[in-house]
Amino acid sequence: MSDSERRVARGGPYVGSPIIMATVRVVMPFVFTFGLFVMFHGADSSGGGFQGGVIVGTVVLMLGIAFGIETTRDWIGTRLPVALIGLGMLAFLFTGIGSVLLGAGFLEYAVYGDLGIPHASKYGIEFVELAIGLIVAGIVTGLFFAIAAGTKGGESA
Amino acid sequence: MTPLELSVLALIVGAAFATAALKSVLNSVVAFGAYSLSIAIIWVFLRAPDVGLTEAAVGAGIMTVLFLLTIVKTAHPDVERTFERIDLKAAGVALALVLVLSSTLFALPAVGDANSAVADDEVTEYYLENAYGETDVKNAVTAVLAAYRGFDTMGEAAVVYSAGVGLLVVLNREVFG
8 A cells, every 4th residue: 555545544535625615515405405305295206204314314425525524523413313313213103102192093194183283194294204304314424424433443443 | 128228227237247346346336336326217217216216315325425435444455457356156156046036037027017916906006096085195105105004114214213223333332432
């Protein structure tokens, strides 16, 4: 291994190119919006929580590649992705248990109409898709940070 | 089969062989990304845009980035040859597996066959007729996934949750603990 290669391997995947930074800055809000669109609009067109969650997670990956993974992790924090995963799973569970408490079957969204929610099954499905999206986005960002952190550990990591 | 579909199929097979045969791991990861992306295109041709979107986002997008991140931290020696030397025994085992799996091909109905169980099954017809009326959702795939089979989807989410949390615990302990 030559000296320059060793330096690249030590420095990790971050290159700090202004082109990548500018592109990510412009593209990021659109990708984020598209991810939310895929999540919410999964009810009426192709898409859904799993796909939308991955696209939303991609935003964090792009930030990490453009501005440095360490910086992004310090900015977001390591706890937030894990908190999102748990929140999504709990939201999904309580949507199911809530409908049982209201006297219907597990995850029978129509019963939420009794609470005055219009189109209860549609919004119920979209809420569950959002919960799935939270789980997937949290796991994608968490894995990204965890794998990237391994570069610090030197040879043994 | 149109020429476009044929060329995408050729791309899939080529990318799959390249993934297996290329010597450098970096080259293999790039070939694997191309393979995933072309599979995603095939899903769209087969009228399964939901699956195509997943394959493109997860297989071609996230997996490639995670693989690249992983090989960045490994030592990559200078590669003197482009292709791996093919191990004949391993190739024989792989070929046998492909042959065994291909024997199930004849049991499948033709793509778009109107008489196949997929198209005229009672359950399918019930979903197609009642999904919109019962769930207010235009995409029948979502209606089945989140409403009719909501419990299964919750199990899927629970699997993703447990796998992800387990991996994060192990990786973080390796790194920080």
